[in-house]
Amino acid sequence: MDNNRITLLTKIAELYYMQGLTQSQISAKIHIHRTEISKLLKEARKLGIVQITINPNIKNSSNLQKFFIKNFNLKNMIIVPDTTESIDLKALGEFAGPYISNIITSNSTIGISWGRTLAHAISNFTKNNKKHNITVVPLIGGPTGRLKNDYQSNRLVYLLSEKLNANSETLNTPAIVSSNTLKEELLSNPNNQIVFNYWDKLDYAIVGIGSNLITELEQWKEFYKNSNFSDIFKNTAVVGDLLSHPFTQNGDFIDISKLNIISIDMQKLKEVPNVIGLACGKNKVNAILGALNTGILDILITTDTTALAIKKIYDKKSQM
Template identity: 25%
Template sequence: MAERYAVDEVATDQIRLLTKVARMYHERGMRQPQIAQQLHISQPRVSRLLKRAVELGIVRTTVLAPRGVYAELEEQIEQAYGLTEVIVADTDDHADESHVMRALGSAAAVYLETTLMGGERIGVSSWSSTILATVEAMHPRPTPVADQVVQMLGGVGNVTAQTQATRITGRLAALTGAQAVYLPAPGLLASGDMRQMFITDPSIEPVLRACDDLTMALVGVGSIEPSPLLRESGNAFAESELPGLRSAGAVGDVCMRFFDSAGAHIESAFDERVLGIAPATLMRVPRRVAVAGGLRKSNAIRAAVRGGWVNVLITDLQVARSLL
């Protein structure tokens, strides 16, 4: 009604001109200089008239999202959790986990190819099925778009899995034209004392220091139950340790830093054995991108965004809906 009253307060001849200019521009596709010439008015006046037509509600812009694009859902999640950006990959309700992983990998690959502009220092978690899918879907960039790709967490699982983690870091570096910085050590050590020995090692200390200056972190989100891929690769921690994590309230992890349902970091003896980026250091990275999906992980993903572990989320349609 307010728009209706505003229009009524404008002279009829002015409304006629506003409508005429708006139709010429929006419906007939005429450029502003053409309109100015045909109506014998200045181009700045045409611009003002078009702006006024919007203010009065004569012109209303509607964006129709194509099928498979979920812009409104993405915006709702961004607002609900205070995220910088959300990307929802198009998946159907009956998609199996391998299909979801491929969809997430493709969406994340496009995101990285679009937003990496040069000079980035990218941290990557060592072992994640979604990051593996992302790297496999990416295309090499014609010019360097990153300076460094840093392995933020030591290898997870058996020797084969740890080698795969190194390969992911190297492949992402090659794709982005960056220098690869490897963390040549296990991600979880037998004791806190052993970790103290590792962090002073000349080959380890510079890598951990490189984590202090990251501009972007690319991570997966783990659930309290290891994924089938991680289980096949050799769990980083024994089954006997799960009850202790559960009793502490753990629902998931990022870079093996566990958190509860509110996203609060759970400090424990387990935490003291992790060789990788510290929680406070990770939280300081300006762009923290999680590529994570599958309903099995929905509680962990919700906790990760609640706790601010990530500020960019690339997920599938089912998880996106569950977040609201």
């Protein structure tokens, strides 16, 4: 086989397996038909250019799944095979999108949060015109800084509503405002009231899980810019948050009465029949464990290595 062929196969394999591009994206990038891309990937595997290995730590993901369902009273646990740290979120989204879009039913109301993890999942939702009478709403206000539009809840609401052929409503307020007076004004706004009313009748809530170890990321800084939310995360007990409500590893929520946060109340979120949490990575392990301990999540979607790391901490604490 000539070197040009080897170079082509290697390039396609790198784009697909290492950079996480879809076959359609590769097709557009190198101007080869999508069906040919699939054949070339098979050829690359056959020649040994791509070597797929099995993670020896995951001998039985079914047992790991059962562990989480039993110990955290989950309805389901989706364990995504890990890839590489750089494309964990993409892999998570590729699994989460089709799974969630499949379980959502007609005549339902969906609430969503914000962030990269949700953006990846929503981009992978299966477009469905058969389901009907679905409404999508945000569960929290927007950023106080200039967060990338792709990650904002109102934008994600719009994208998800298009995927599901659904209705949508937006929340026109920051997540954290400067005073209680302003908060009350925004809460009484008729347009925002429409969204708040939907919070009382949610069937699904799809949420990311924040971590105390990601406060240096630009997206985190922009979301909470010019607010004193970061002061809460200086509390050594805080490991993460759900919709800007910080919690400890034991699942206890921290008092945030001094903050003027506009998001769904955690007790109300707990009453939602299907709360789906998405998160993965080394910097989210303690945060995911804390989120599980709140008792709010009904379904968790994460990677195998993240799940194992959470179980390790859980087992260690149980032996103490």
